[in-house]
Amino acid sequence: MKKLKIAIQKSGRLNEDSIKILKEAGIYIDNGRDQLKTSARNFPLEVLYLRNGDIPQYLRDGVVDLAIVGENLLIEKGEDLQIVEKLGFSKCKVSIAIPKGKTYNGIQDLQGKKIATSYPNTVKNYLAKQNITADLHQISGSVEIAPNIGLADAIVDIVSSGSTLFKNNLKEVEQILTSEAVLAVSPKISAEANEILKKLQFRIQSVLKARTSKYILLNAPNKNIDKIVEILPGMKSPTLLPLAREGWSSLHSVINEEAFWEVIDELKNNGAEGILICPIEKMVL
Ligand SMILES: Nc1ncnc2c1ncn2[C@@H]1O[C@H](COP(=O)(O)OP(=O)(O)OP(=O)(O)O)[C@@H](O)[C@H]1O
Numbered sequence: 323m324k325k326l327k328i329a330i331q332k333s334g335r336l337n338e339d340s341i342k343i344l345k346e347a348g349i350y351i352d353n354g355r356d357q358l359k360t361s362a363r364n365f366p367l368e369v370l371y372l373r374n375g376d377i378p379q380y381l382r383d384g385v386v387d388l389a390i391v392g393e394n395l396l397i398e399k400g401e402d403l404q405i406v407e408k409l410g411f412s413k414c415k416v417s418i419a420i421p422k423g424k425t426y427n428g429i430q431d432l433q434g435k436k437i438a439t440s441y442p443n444t445v446k447n448y449l450a451k452q453n454i455t456a457d458l459h460q461i462s463g464s465v466e467i468a469p470n471i472g473l474a475d476a477i478v479d480i481v482s483s484g485s486t487l488f489k490n491n492l493k494e495v496e497q498i499l500t501s502e503a504v505l506a507v508s509p510k511i512s513a514e515a516n517e518i519l520k521k522l523q524f525r526i527q528s529v530l531k532a533r534t535s536k537y538i539l540l541n542a543p544n545k546n547i548d549k550i551v552e553i554l555p556g557m558k559s560p561t562l563l564p565l566a567r568e569g570w571s572s573l574h575s576v577i578n579e580e581a582f583w584e585v586i587d588e589l590k591n592n593g594a595e596g597i598l599i600c601p602i603e604k605m606v607l
Pocket residue numbers: 331332333334335336372373374375376391392393394395412413414480481482483501502503
């Protein structure tokens with residue numbers, strides 16, 4: 323039987339969450355500590371554990387059909403590759419940072435300066451748009467140390483919590499882009515593999531939808547039901563069940579987690595009681 327070939331990062335920031343999202347989609351694979359290639363037990367999927375940085379080329383060559391990769395890396399060296407799904411984890415920024423003590427009046431301050439980065443194309447394109455030319459030094463890691471050892475005036479690197487910048491006495495002055503883990507597809511994917519991809523994508527979408535949604539149950543006086551239905555975002559027709567208590571109903575619905583706390587207050591102000599919020603494992607639309 324034909325299998326879909328997926329690349330996931332062998333080790334690093336993307337590895338664990340990549341395996342987790344497949345697992346939540348009901349696809350079980352080994353973690354790749356010893357093997358570089360494995361097959362899913364219950365889905366036509368072959369998994370190759372690769373370096374994040376090598377993945378764009380493997381996609382381009384058709385060595386793998388798809389991959390879970392950092393969006394920022396596709397911007398750096400895979401702009402020709404198609405993203406079919408944003409996966410919502412490994413969120414970060416790619417930013418310009420300079421020593422804390424230095425003043426910064428704008429991008430023109432970087433004209434002719436030395437910039438250390440692992441993402442030269444991203445930096446070049448960003449600066450070119452603003453008519454700035456700088457002296458780029460490509461290094462593959464520990465970029466934040468560069469200004470402290472006299473290698474550069476500024477750096478461009480990934481920022482998440484900001485703690486690496488802080489520890490190295492640097493401050494963020496420009497945000498170039500935001501990134502998250504994405505599912506990217508090879509331009510050489512076969513029709514047969516594409517059919518399996520559609521099935522995988524459907525499962526992943528169910529997982530992602532469930533991750534951002536909560537199931538809500540509450541009791542409310544019948545006279546306030548219309549108002550409460552109005553408050554609950556996104557649900558046109560919630561389930562209503564009569565309670566043994568005269569004049570009251572139980573209302574069930576699905577709400578988006580982000581809107582959640584604001585709505586809870588409004589619900590309480592409108593007489594809602596016994597509010598339960600439950601996680602949803604899968605959401606099939
Ligand atoms: N601190 C972070 N917080 C959130 N996401 C991050 C962070 N650092 C990196 N990422 C994201 O995870 C991806 C992988 O980063 P990681 O540092 O694990 O590997 P890498 O150095 O890009 O690659 P390789 O696997 O080739 O060694 C990055 O492209 C970025 O999208």
